[in-house]
Amino acid sequence: GAVVSQHPSWVICKSGTSVKIECRSLDFQATTMFWYRQFPKQSLMLMATSNEGSKATYEQGVEKDKFLINHASLTLSTLTVTSAHPEDSSFYICSAAHGTLMNIQYFGAGTRLSVL
């Protein structure tokens, strides 16, 4: 099946610093990538949808200046958490879809962010 690599898997940072998370589709071209956030015992909450070469579409309530998404190529999308604060601590997961099978997404392993 399609493989999506997400890096890093775990990051600890100080409050006020920025953290970049990378999401790569390794064996297919991802026309669309998605970024999710998951709190303990909660659903995966979609943060934003990004299409290669265009601006990301953010879900209501998600600060686009806080969570910067770049989808510069068909195999790479990045999420940068700017000026991170403890309340940003969470599990962030990316996924990728290709072609017309938009409903079937392939997920990365996720990144656990801990902001001290």
Add this chain to the structure above:
Amino acid sequence: DQQVKQNSPSLSVQEGRISILNCDYTNSMFDYFLWYKKYPAEGPTFLISISSIKDKNEDGRFTVFLNKSAKHLSLHIVPSQPGDSAVYFCAASEGDDKIIFGKGTRLHILP
């Protein structure tokens, strides 16, 4: 308001028996439903899906049933195996709109 609900946070099933995971939804416009499986420290992996024009889809040991009138779907795993122990997410979408996930059900397969 949660549009996709998995009311059982956990479920324990004896190895070899049938596991039945349930999911309810509130949006009658959903037309595509999916199940994802997630192991600890890994991202969810796609398991099986069903379109609203069908009421059953089978793939090996996995069968998904859809009851549109009741806005209910279920995932049957038979026979259950130890490797099936994981968190299962039910998800739904309307057309090309975003996928909405449930909170997940943790399945424990007992030896």
